[in-house]
Amino acid sequence: xKFTEEHEWLRVEGxxxxxxxTEHASEQLGDIVFVELPEEGMTVSKDDEVVVIESVxxxxxxxxxxxxxIVEVNDVLADNPAMVNDDPTGDGWFFKxxxxxxxxxxxxxxxxxxxKYIG
Amino acid sequence: xxxxxxxxxxxxxxxxxxxxMVPFAGYEMPVxxxxxxxxxxxxTREKAGLFDVSHMGQVILRPKSGDVADAALALETLVxxxxxxxxxxxxxxxxxxxxxxGILDDLMIANRGDxxxxxxxxxxxxxxxxxxxxxxxxxxxxxxxxxxxxxALQGPAAEAALVGIAPDVAAMRFMDVIITDTIxxxxxxxxxxxxxxxxxxxxxxxxxxxxxxRALLTHADVAPIxxxxxxxxxxxxxLCLYGSDLDxxxxxxxxxxxxxxxxxxxxxxxxxxxxxxxxxxLRQLADGPDRLRIGLRPEGRAPMRAGTALFDAExxxxxxxxxxxxxxxxxxxxxxxxxxxxxxxxxxxxxxWGEVRGKRLPATVTALPFRQATFKR
Numbered sequence: 001x002k003f004t005e006e007h008e009w010l011r012v013e014g015x016x017x018x019x020x021x022t023e024h025a026s027e028q029l030g031d032i033v034f035v036e037l038p039e040e041g042m043t044v045s046k047d048d049e050v051v052v053i054e055s056v057x058x059x060x061x062x063x064x065x066x067x068x069x070i071v072e073v074n075d076v077l078a079d080n081p082a083m084v085n086d087d088p089t090g091d092g093w094f095f096k097x098x099x100x101x102x103x104x105x106x107x108x109x110x111x112x113x114x115x116k117y118i119g
Numbered sequence: 120x121x122x123x124x125x126x127x128x129x130x131x132x133x134x135x136x137x138x139x140m141v142p143f144a145g146y147e148m149p150v151x152x153x154x155x156x157x158x159x160x161x162x163t164r165e166k167a168g169l170f171d172v173s174h175m176g177q178v179i180l181r182p183k184s185g186d187v188a189d190a191a192l193a194l195e196t197l198v199x200x201x202x203x204x205x206x207x208x209x210x211x212x213x214x215x216x217x218x219x220x221g222i223l224d225d226l227m228i229a230n231r232g233d234x235x236x237x238x239x240x241x242x243x244x245x246x247x248x249x250x251x252x253x254x255x256x257x258x259x260x261x262x263x264x265x266x267x268x269x270x271a272l273q274g275p276a277a278e279a280a281l282v283g284i285a286p287d288v289a290a291m292r293f294m295d296v297i298i299t300d301t302i303x304x305x306x307x308x309x310x311x312x313x314x315x316x317x318x319x320x321x322x323x324x325x326x327x328x329x330x331x332x333r334a335l336l337t338h339a340d341v342a343p344i345x346x347x348x349x350x351x352x353x354x355x356x357x358l359c360l361y362g363s364d365l366d367x368x369x370x371x372x373x374x375x376x377x378x379x380x381x382x383x384x385x386x387x388x389x390x391x392x393x394x395x396x397x398x399x400x401l402r403q404l405a406d407g408p409d410r411l412r413i414g415l416r417p418e419g420r421a422p423m424r425a426g427t428a429l430f431d432a433e434x435x436x437x438x439x440x441x442x443x444x445x446x447x448x449x450x451x452x453x454x455x456x457x458x459x460x461x462x463x464x465x466x467x468x469x470x471x472w473g474e475v476r477g478k479r480l481p482a483t484v485t486a487l488p489f490r491q492a493t494f495k496r
């Protein structure tokens with residue numbers, strides 16, 4: 001699993017990358033009550049705002065971690081946004097994206113580096 | 120202290136209980152405990168929540184004559200509430216108004232036999248004290264209570280948790296106030312709160328506050344609750360937050376708080392008017408205000424938070440007001456907002472639209488509260 005400074009995780013599954021937020025991020029956000037997901041098939045650029053999360057505290061944007069195409073979204077979150085708190089790195093994933101060059105993942109933080117990053 | 124923030128006497132207990140502390144009204148206060156805002160909210164509705172509200176101001180208004188009526192009449196010059204008609208051992212909600220009829224603060228006022236006891240908002244307490252000292256006659260002494268903490272115990276299990284410490288609370292009804300001696304010293308108890316639940320607000324000597332809080336927390340049904348859940352609880356209950364839903368530019372009539380202005384203070388009443396801005400408030404009572412506070416239920420799950428602009432159409436149309444409080448209601452399991460709209464659109468059932476992230480989303484004007492209160496009347 002790879003991590004961004006925006007507290008997203010990325011996991012390669014075959015030829016797609018699954019994206020969600022880290023446990024640390026879900027704890028910081030608090031109870032999540034609403035998730036707005038992007039359209040499947042949408043082409044996104046790195047740092048585009050692709051997901052909106054509303055927690056009991058505030059709204060937050062989740063940015064596209066890479067350039068690519070959204071190929072699948074986790075529709076379950078529309079009715080059960082608390083899944084993000086319950087299982088942020090498993091069933092609480094946000095979307096899957098196809099990227100051109102998987103090698104860009106090599107430059108991202110691994111778990112040890114991310115743990116150090118959040119201190 | 121950090122950044123000049125004050126702490127309540129329960130600060131160390133909050134930290135010990137794992138609270139996340141945030142700045143609020145000049146104090147470091149617990150916004151949540153490890154349970155989290157959503158569960159704390161639900162816990163309070165199902166069991167009992169213990170809140171530290173020691174940052175609020177406690178003030179005694181003591182008439183030198185010894186006749187509480189003198190204090191009542193003095194305070195009536197600043198609030199549009201019937202205080203002469205407030206019986207001993209009873210409490211009423213009220214607000215200070217300014218010369219334009221706007222609300223300077225909202226407060227609770229109790230008749231304690233030979234004096235009045237009032238509780239005001241933390242952020243306003245210095246201004247409120249100055250206001251009282253400036254305008255009340257010399258015959259009415261204004262004494263800030265600085266040696267007491269304030270706890271709120273709210274929820275269906277509140278009575279069971281408190282009655283072992285203070286047996287007299289069992290006989291209290293909503294808005295009763297008593298002074299009762301306990302092993303934690305004299306407690307000033309009111310059967311009221313800010314959650315829409317049955318419950319109590321308990322003023323306790325500062326040096327006994329932690330012991331009392333710990334004793335209450337030993338009850339299996341009592342959990343500490345932070346400001347986060349306090350906000351969603353009060354919003355579900357349709358209660359206003361001063362500074363968000365009420366401010367100096369908003370009159371009690373616009374704020375739909377006319378129920379707190381009793382007949383005696385209205386046109387034709389025994390003591391009609393006689394408070395700052397009475398001309399404006401009485402005129403609005405007669406003619407209706409231009410805008411009104413409403414409840415709002417957004418469709419879907421996205422909350423419409425404070426500041427959300429409201430419109431009378433999905434496209435085009437006019438801006439008709441804005442949201443002043445908005446959150447997700449854990450008990451109603453839906454987003455909820457309060458706000459102000461032009462009066463003709465304030466009728467429950469009226470469809471309106473809120474602009475969230477550039478999109479106008481549908482919502483419906485809804486009667487308040489979002490959840491019915493469970494007071495012991």
